[in-house]
Each structure stands twice: as structure tokens, then as C-alpha cells.
Amino acid sequence: MAPALCAICKVSRALIIRPKNHQKLCKACFIAVFEAEIHHTITSTSLFSPGDRIAIGASGGKDSTVLASVLKTLNERYNYGLDLVLLSIDEGIKGYRDDSLETVKRNAVQYDMPLKIVGYAELYGWTMDQVVETIGKKGNCTYCGVFRRQALDRGAKMLGIKHVVTGHNADDVAETILMNLLRGDLPRLARSTSIVTGDETSEVRRSKPLKYAYEKEIVLYAHHKKLDYFSTECIYSPEAFRGSARSLIKNLERVRPSAILDVVRSGEDMARLVPEEVTGVSHCKSQKTSLSSADGEDQGAGGCGTNGRNSGGEMAEMEKKLQQDEEAAGREIDISALSNNANGQRHDRIETKPEPRKAAKKDVGRKLVRQTLGTCRRCGYMSSQEICKACMLLEGLNKNRPNMQIEVDGEEESSSLRKGMGEMALAAG
Amino acid sequence: MASETIPITVEFTGGLEMLFADQRKHSLSVPAKDERGQAVTVGWLVHYLCVEVMKDPRKEMFVLDGHVRPGILVLINDADWELEGEASYALQARDNILFVSTLHGG
Ligand SMILES: [Zn+2]
Numbered sequence: 001m002a003p004a005l006c007a008i009c010k011v012s013r014a015l016i017i018r019p020k021n022h023q024k025l026c027k028a029c030f031i032a033v034f035e036a037e038i039h040h041t042i043t044s045t046s047l048f049s050p051g052d053r054i055a056i057g058a059s060g061g062k063d064s065t066v067l068a069s070v071l072k073t074l075n076e077r078y079n080y081g082l083d084l085v086l087l088s089i090d091e092g093i094k095g096y097r098d099d100s101l102e103t104v105k106r107n108a109v110q111y112d113m114p115l116k117i118v119g120y121a122e123l124y125g126w127t128m129d130q131v132v133e134t135i136g137k138k139g140n141c142t143y144c145g146v147f148r149r150q151a152l153d154r155g156a157k158m159l160g161i162k163h164v165v166t167g168h169n170a171d172d173v174a175e176t177i178l179m180n181l182l183r184g185d186l187p188r189l190a191r192s193t194s195i196v197t198g199d200e201t202s203e204v205r206r207s208k209p210l211k212y213a214y215e216k217e218i219v220l221y222a223h224h225k226k227l228d229y230f231s232t233e234c235i236y237s238p239e240a241f242r243g244s245a246r247s248l249i250k251n252l253e254r255v256r257p258s259a260i261l262d263v264v265r266s267g268e269d270m271a272r273l274v275p276e277e278v279t280g281v282s283h284c285k286s287q288k289t290s291l292s293s294a295d296g297e298d299q300g301a302g303g304c305g306t307n308g309r310n311s312g313g314e315m316a317e318m319e320k321k322l323q324q325d326e327e328a329a330g331r332e333i334d335i336s337a338l339s340n341n342a343n344g345q346r347h348d349r350i351e352t353k354p355e356p357r358k359a360a361k362k363d364v365g366r367k368l369v370r371q372t373l374g375t376c377r378r379c380g381y382m383s384s385q386e387i388c389k390a391c392m393l394l395e396g397l398n399k400n401r402p403n404m405q406i407e408v409d410g411e412e413e414s415s416s417l418r419k420g421m422g423e424m425a426l427a428a429g
Numbered sequence: 430m431a432s433e434t435i436p437i438t439v440e441f442t443g444g445l446e447m448l449f450a451d452q453r454k455h456s457l458s459v460p461a462k463d464e465r466g467q468a469v470t471v472g473w474l475v476h477y478l479c480v481e482v483m484k485d486p487r488k489e490m491f492v493l494d495g496h497v498r499p500g501i502l503v504l505i506n507d508a509d510w511e512l513e514g515e516a517s518y519a520l521q522a523r524d525n526i527l528f529v530s531t532l533h534g535g
């Protein structure tokens with residue numbers, strides 16, 4: 001077969017075939033196009049302003065490494081005027097996080113960016129190794145996800161930074177959209193499609209500059225730019241590799257590569273049809289704050305993996321829920337059912353009391369205001385509940401801590417916990 | 430007679446190396462012809478790797494339903510294998526075949 005030539009420069013040999021449009025490109029043109037598209041995403045959504053300090057949620061994995069590399073390149077090329085910082089979470093998993101943190105440390109040197117590492121031990125008084133020792137492997141992803149969500153925001157606050165960018169890509173977004181579609185969870189589906197959660201009034205905003213980038217192209221970009229990234233599976237979630245919504249996405253991609261972006265676009269279109277008071281996401285950038293960043297349910301909190309990727313366990317849980325929903329069949333899915341979900345909490349529709357429509361709508365408005373202003377009574381972190389999810393989980397953990405351990409190192413750990421929380425309370429105030 | 434071989438390099442990255450004894454780069458000598466006397470292809474190589482090289486029992490993490498698992502990219506001398514005829518590409522001496530997983534944590 002004669003080698004195909006690049007569709008753009010028509011000189012070099014094509015090495016890449018783009019999933020979204022089958023365009024055949026050479027290495028140099030692919031890198032240029034990939035960067036130009038991220039630049040377009042950033043400018044068309046007015047994601048940043050000159051002088052912004054941005055924390056890049058960095059795991060050492062492919063997505064966040066590509067994000068850091070591209071943001072550095074674009075910041076210099078187009079004079080965004082951004083101050084970029086790497087922010088990493090140390091979950092305290094021996095033999096897993098240690099290696100990837102080494103990668104992040106090398107990235108900090110390679111990209112000439114400051115690096116801040118915040119640890120679960122320091123923030124919560126528990127490493128994931130200790131959590132698993134106490135509760136076992138089952139369900140540990142829930143803890144990890146809830147802790148990670150807060151940890152990124154807390155780390156950003158320690159740095160005095162109000163905007164965290166994460167490496168979520170088009171495949172991740174499509175996966176989340178499909179899972180929420182299968183759950184019948186339109187509010188969360190709507191939230192997961194927006195490129196930014198939170199607004200000027202939030203303490204910490206979150207955004208996904210790689211939202212339209214195919215995972216395949218991210219990996220190819222990392223390969224052709226010879227980026228230094230680390231790939232492994234969390235030792236506590238070996239199941240995350242298979243049986244997930246991810247497989248569905250990858251199978252769809254094989255049959256029809258444009259399917260991934262098509263799902264993302266469909267999700268965005270559906271989001272526009274969901275009433276604002278249901279999602280908590282403003283369509284017109286008004287004063288209302290997206291609640292998702294406080295509750296952390298739309299992406300990340302439920303899953304494992306460095307990106308908060310939905311795991312196989314999550315999928316199994318989803319199937320269980322779907323089954324429960326079927327058992328509760330006959331109930332009309334109307335706005336009142338959705339309203340119970342408006343706070344972004346994991347809900348169980350079986351316990352949902354059907355409410356009259358009018359009452360439900362009023363209720364939603366009231367709830368939203370209260371949640372927007374809420375902070376956790378214990379740690380001061382923003383929360384729609386009196387006690388935030390992380391503190392609830394910690395309470396359970398601390399009760400279960402073996403007596404021996406409390407005597408031996410309980411004091412030290414609880415003081416580090418208090419210290420961590422005190423700092424946060426200060427930052428929050 | 431059937432002993433003619435060709436030297437190739439096979440690489441696993443993106444987490445796939447875990448399935449191959451944590452070894453990223455494998456220098457292999459493969460038969461030039463398969464059992465039917467046909468030139469060996471990448472498709473043949475995938476089967477060969479699965480049977481002869483991979484010690485990890487989790488074969489489905491590399492091959493599913495007789496195909497390379499969706500989400501694993503295959504690059505032939507740095508080009509997407511879709512540009513080279515995919516599994517039907519006939520191996521040449523000194524080819525570099527790279528398998529990259531996109532499925533691992535990012
Ligand atoms: Zn070109």
C-alpha cells in the first residue's frame with residue numbers, strides 16, 4: 001500500500017487518522033490541529049481571563065499530563081496570561097500513588113510549574129490504605145471519590161486559587177452522559193455536560209478544557225510529543241478495567257468513531273431542555289450557582305481512578321439501582337421525582353415520596369437557596385447538607401478504627417485532622 | 430525450510446506492559462510464514478503474542494472476541510494501523526509494532 005499523505009500539508013506521510021472525521025494527518029499537523037482545537041474550546045467558552053491563577057489537577061496520568069503540556073504551550077503561544085500550578089492528591093496508596101507522584105514531580109520540572117501535593121492523611125487523618133484496612137476493599141472507591149473531590153478544592157483553597165482544571169476528555173463525558181441517561185438522572189446528566197461547574201460566586205470553579213478531545217487523540221498526542229506519563233490501575237479497583245460503561249463507549253467508537261462526540265452533543269442538547277431549577281445550572285449565567293461542585297456527584301465522586309472515572313463497581317451499582325427502579329415501576333417519572341435529585345445527592349427513587357407538581361417546584365427553589373449558601377458544620381467545606389459527605393464517611397471510619405490504633409497513633413492523626421480542617425475553616429471564612 | 434524468521438520489535442505502553450511481565454519492549458524473531466505458508470500478519474502476531482508471549486491469564490484485557498480489545502491502539506512504525514490495513518498488514522523485517530492502552534487511569 002502506498003503511504004497516504006497528510007490531508008493538510010500534503011507533503012508528509014500520514015500517521016494519524018482522526019476519529020471524528022477520518023482525516024489523515026502527519027505528526028506535525030496532528031499536533032497543531034489538536035492544540036488549535038483546545039485553544040478554540042478555551043476561547044469560545046471564555047474559560048480563562050488574563051491574570052487567572054489556575055490549578056491543574058495532576059495525577060501523572062495521560063489526560064492531566066496532556067492537559068498540563070497543552071495549557072503551557074497555549075499560554076505561551078497566545079499570551080493567555082495564566083499562572084499555572086500543578087495540584088496533586090496523595091490518596092495514601094502504597095505502590096500505586098508513589099510512582100505516579102514521582103511522574104508529577106518530573107512534570108513539574110519539565111513544564112516549569114510549581115507543584116502542590118495534598119494528602120488524605122493530612123486532610124482527613126486517614127490514608128486509603130488505612131481505610132481499606134478498616135472497611136475492606138468493597139466500597140472503598142466511594143470514600144476515595146468523595147475525599148478526592150474535596151481534596152482538590154481544599155488544595156486549591158490552600159493555594160488561594162479559585163479555578164481547578166481537570167483532564168476529563170470526550171470519552172469521559174460521553175460515558176457519564178450515558179450512565180446518567182441509563183439511570184434516568186437528567187439533572188446530573190445536564191450538569192455533567194457543562195464545561196464549567198460553579199461561577200464567579202463559587203469558592204472554587206471546575207472546568208474541563210479537554211471536554212471535546214478524544215481519549216484516542218490524547219494518547220496519540222502524548223505518544224508523538226513523547227510526554228512523560230504514568231499508567232496503572234488502582235490496586236484497590238482491579239475491576240475498573242472492565243465491564244464498565246467505558247467498554248460500551250469503546251465498542252461504539254469502533255463501529256462509528258464519531259459516536260463519542262455525538263453523545264456529547266446530544267447530552268448538551270438534552271441539558272438545554274432540562275429546566276434550570278432542576279439542574280441548578282444556569283443557562284444564562286445568572287446569579288445561580290451550579291451545586292455540583294459542592295456535592296461532587298456529577299463526575300468523580302462516585303468512581304475510582306485518578307480522574308474519578310466511573311468504575312466497574314459503579315456500573316454494578318447502577319445496574320442494581322436500575323433494577324430497583326423497575327421494581328418501583330408504574331410511577332411516572334415527572335418533575336417531582338427529579339426534584340428530589342436537584343441537590344445532586346445520590347438518591348433512591350424507592351424512597352421518593354411522590355409530591356404534587358406545584359409543591360415540588362416551590363420546594364426546589366427553597367432548597368436551592370439553602371444549599372448554595374450551605375457549609376458543613378464540622379469542616380466548613382461547602383455542602384448542601386449540615387454535615388458534608390466526607391465528614392459523614394469520616395465519622396463512620398473513626399467509629400470503626402480498631403482500639404489499638406486509636407491508642408497508638410490516634411492522637412497524632414486526629415490532631416493532623418483538626419489542623420487540616422482548621423486551615424480549611426480559615427480559608428473558607 | 431520453515432525456519433526462516435524475521436526480526437521485529439513489539440512494544441506495550443499505557444498500562445499494557447503490566448500484562449507482559451512489566452516489560453515494555455520485546456525484541457522478537459517470528460516465523461516469516463504461518464502454518465499455511467502465508468506471510469505473517471499483525472493479526473497473526475496478536476494471536477502469537479497472546480499464546481506465546483503473554484503469561485498473564487487475563488487474556489481478555491488484550492484480546493476480546495478474537496480482536497484487539499477496543500480502546501487499545503495499534504501503531505505500525507508509528508502509523509495508526511487503520512492506515513496500514515489493520516490486522517491484514519504483512520510484517521516486514523525490523524517493523525515496530527506498538528500497542529497502547531487508552532483504558533488506564535488518566
Ligand atoms: Zn501534515
Ligand SMILES: [Zn+2]
Binds near residue numbers: 376379381389391
Ligand atoms: Zn465536612
